[in-house]
Amino acid sequence: MSGGSVISPEDRRRLGAVAYRILGSFHDAEDVIQETQIRWSQLDAEQRSVIREPLAWLTRVASRIALDLLGSAASRREASSGIWLPEPAPDEYLGVSHLASDPSDLVALDESISLALLVAMETLTPAERVALILHDSFGLPFEEIGRILGRTSAAARQLASSARTRLRSRPADDPQSAARDQVVLAFQQACASGDVTALVAALAPDAVSRADGGTHVVTATRPIVGADNIARYLLGLLSREQSRTDVVSEIVQANGCSAVAVFSGQMPIALLDLAVSHGRIREIAFIVDPEKLSVLRRR
Structure with missing residues (x-):
């Protein structure tokens, strides 16, 4: 005290x-x-x-x-x-x-x-x-x-x-659990492999993705809506980053929940926080503003 x-x-x-x-x-x-x-x-x-x-x-x-x-x-x-x-x-x-x-x-x-x-x-x-x-x-x-x-x-x-x-009034989020971890893992693997079909399957049909690049990184200025639109948008962005040999994605803990982080070497370059409802990803918070990623660490 x-x-x-x-x-x-x-x-x-x-x-x-x-x-x-x-x-x-x-x-x-x-x-x-x-x-x-x-x-x-x-x-x-x-x-x-x-x-x-x-x-x-x-x-x-x-x-x-x-x-x-x-x-x-x-x-x-x-x-x-x-x-x-x-x-x-x-x-x-x-x-x-x-x-x-x-x-x-x-x-x-x-x-x-x-x-x-x-x-x-x-x-x-x-x-x-x-x-x-x-x-x-x-x-x-x-x-x-x-x-x-x-x-x-x-x-x-x-x-x-x-x-x-x-x-x-918003849909209830699935609690942190082994089942939710499997959804996050499926999402990460689909992003890493570039499998658009698997990525669409992990998303709710009316899913929404929002991206925040701050003043440093150019991102979509409006939400991306719909599983197919989100899948193609994310894979397009991630494929450019993953062409670099030092870029990897990992499942991390962000504010008590499993999420997907992308690192260039030891430096975090993106965080994809996932709101999961009924086993499907309902919302994605795609954070690429480097000022907001400083607390992320590779395992």
Whole structure:
């Protein structure tokens, strides 16, 4: 627990977990932690001594900073000509200290940090996202969430409820399991071999692929829809990379789920995160922005 002017490693992990889920960006979460640290260190010893629950204070401050950053980030993403996707985070950003105890609430730990869910959360308003995450993943009471959002507790409860309803309208993702691993393996093998028929078979007929190259890599600026279109698009891109002798694909863990990463030597050059429903791939998050791939490692 933080007591002096420096936030403890345990509390940093907690703040990182909160900020990452709100923002979907490891680098932005780091900025939130740094700004929270500055505000904590600016308090003198007497001011810190009257804060009965330092972690609650830190969480409140970090959540407000993240909310402001999310609002500005959402405006930048809407103005961008390309597609924005979340980035995978290191393991220390993925744990949480408290999960919601109500089984009717949204998510368990493993799903709360899946890239597929973070993509879906982009459809929520910033206030909805913050209310949902702070309550369902971190167990904060709505009275406290209302203070963070500048709303009443009843309004905060309604925001979380509307966000939960919207996310539940999407098809349920298959949980991480041996069966899901087989789907991911079939996808990887089809991509590696260039077998368009096998790749189409691994995809749902109405599958959607979104690609994010950031400002560094040119990608499709709109989602690719349909199994056949996606298969030919992906194989066209991957065949150009795989013509290089040092390029390999591997199954990796990304935010608690198996995914396919492409490496050039030891350097990651792409991550294909797969949302699997009923044994078929429903959505692909195709991340090739090098700034978002730094946490990936070859086995």
